[in-house]
Amino acid sequence: MGNKLHSVSIYLLLSFNFLLAGSNDKSIKAIPTTETIIIDGVSRESSWSNALPAKDFTQRDPFEGEPESEKTEVRVLYDNQALYIFFNMLDSDPSKIIQRLSRRDDNDVESDNVTLSIDSYHDHQTGVTFSVNAAGTKSDGLMSDDGKTRDFSWNAVWDVATQVNSNGWTAEFRIPFSVIRFKPSDEEITWGINFARKITRKQEFSTWAFLRKSESGWISRYAHLTGLKNISSPKTLEVSPYLIGTGKYFPAQEGKNKVAGLFPNVGVDAKYGISGNTILNLTVNPDFGQVEADPSKLNLSTFETFYEERRPFFIEGSDIFNFSTFGSGFGPGLFYSRRVGQSINVSAPEGSTIVEEPMNATILGAAKLTGQTQDGLSFGLLSTVTDKEYFTFSNSSGINKD
Structure with missing residues (x-):
């Protein structure tokens, strides 16, 4: 299971x-x-x-x-x-x-x-x-x-x-x-x-x-x-490392032990201007905790709710990935970047309930190359890797982590 x-x-x-x-x-x-x-x-x-x-x-x-x-x-x-x-x-x-x-x-x-x-x-x-x-x-x-x-x-x-x-x-x-x-x-x-x-x-x-x-x-x-005349876009390199920590503490209760711990997290974002019209973006273990939260929306229709992309890595060169499928201004087009690292929906096995579940798929790393050739050809290459995610279920035989 x-x-x-x-x-x-x-x-x-x-x-x-x-x-x-x-x-x-x-x-x-x-x-x-x-x-x-x-x-x-x-x-x-x-x-x-x-x-x-x-x-x-x-x-x-x-x-x-x-x-x-x-x-x-x-x-x-x-x-x-x-x-x-x-x-x-x-x-x-x-x-x-x-x-x-x-x-x-x-x-x-x-x-x-x-x-x-x-x-x-x-x-x-x-x-x-x-x-x-x-x-x-x-x-x-x-x-x-x-x-x-x-x-x-x-x-x-x-x-x-x-x-x-x-x-x-x-x-x-x-x-x-x-x-x-x-x-x-x-x-x-x-x-x-x-x-x-x-x-x-x-x-x-x-x-x-x-x-x-x-x-x-x-x-x-x-x-x-x-x-x-005689202008050029300098080959710029931007590196933004980060280190954050999350603390958890649950006092001891009847039948339960005290739970405490510190969970550090480290990652880095980088942007390299290969030329004036070609940019390479890299991210390792990105943290989007500081990104503005999405507004609350009540969707009673059969269509998916589309949210604006706010994560810095995905914003750079986003116009190249913008292809409308239902006319200008409707939906995200052929590629919807918010599905990368989105929330995960899993049904519990029969007779079980979900005790703990991840909020989103963890992005381990991503790379993106965007630009335009001298002949006017715009190109974009995006690769992402997400981690394995585990859910904790509870049933009559106890608690299982899968």
């Missing part, structure tokens, strides 16, 4: 990104700088005056196609480490700028904000987005399927600062090249780019590259970022 679970899972997914011709002819040139750019929301460095601004935003809401009601200008600089973007949002009544603090990636909070979106592969299908509201709360995410699918569980390391002043408000970004995937080249490269601004009190949303509601697609209609 036994219920032993042991699994090795390997997933290989390949996708071709079909290059779509964007309809937007706007472009902005990134200006190289050797100055040290201080991220404080103030354009005090002289290099900012050398960059021509992107301006003349167009409303998407509430009056589609009309010029923005408040002027916005954006400038772009870069050095060999990062991209720098400065937003200057003029406002005729700065006292009415709405600035509310919230949790990171909480996009439902009503606050004035700006967004920077980048198609670094220039494949018109995938991209990254960085946002900040007037209070300085950050949001970032991955985009795929021409912007139809967005994943805000991705949290990159980047800097931004905001300032509210007598003319409006400003936002200054520093986006390290190490968090952006792109194809390295010895020649000048071009990325897709767009800027957006939200004025909450007017319910106004404007973009630099105009995105009509009647037209499908989002990333394929971005403007162009030019001027980037």
Whole structure:
């Protein structure tokens, strides 16, 4: 009698990104700088005056196609480490700028904000987005399927600062090249780019590259970022070891002995940037105890409840594994990563009851390789190994562990 679970899972997914011709002819040139750019929301460095601004935003809401009601200008600089973007949002009544603090990636909070979106592969299908509201709360995410699918569980390391002043408000970004995937080249490269601004009190949303509601697609209609030369994504290595312990103590009771013990747990996560467009992620005995818990849901239907992936290892490169099966936005697609290390359901043998059972399948280790070739082929390889799990049953003959 036994219920032993042991699994090795390997997933290989390949996708071709079909290059779509964007309809937007706007472009902005990134200006190289050797100055040290201080991220404080103030354009005090002289290099900012050398960059021509992107301006003349167009409303998407509430009056589609009309010029923005408040002027916005954006400038772009870069050095060999990062991209720098400065937003200057003029406002005729700065006292009415709405600035509310919230949790990171909480996009439902009503606050004035700006967004920077980048198609670094220039494949018109995938991209990254960085946002900040007037209070300085950050949001970032991955985009795929021409912007139809967005994943805000991705949290990159980047800097931004905001300032509210007598003319409006400003936002200054520093986006390290190490968090952006792109194809390295010895020649000048071009990325897709767009800027957006939200004025909450007017319910106004404007973009630099105009995105009509009647037209499908989002990333394929971005403007162009030019001027980037001699940049590369450094080969970064991130190693995050951990050591935690769990203590158990049950005092002695009638007919039962005292139970006490300390159960240590150790593991490591690692991320290696093989190149600007290929990342290797490794994890050994991962601990997801600090990951935000799933919200409680009552499901009375015959369909499985799908939860957002929150575990850091599975978030990296998750857009590559995103293939819709029932149309955009329904279900997780062909691959649902939450099934790796999921809870285990086992029925007790006849005449027995379950005394003790594991909460989830233990992931011993996992490896993931994701990236894109020079020809635009996106690839993802994921391998995971889970441990044997044991259940304790009680029946008329005593307690059995199987």
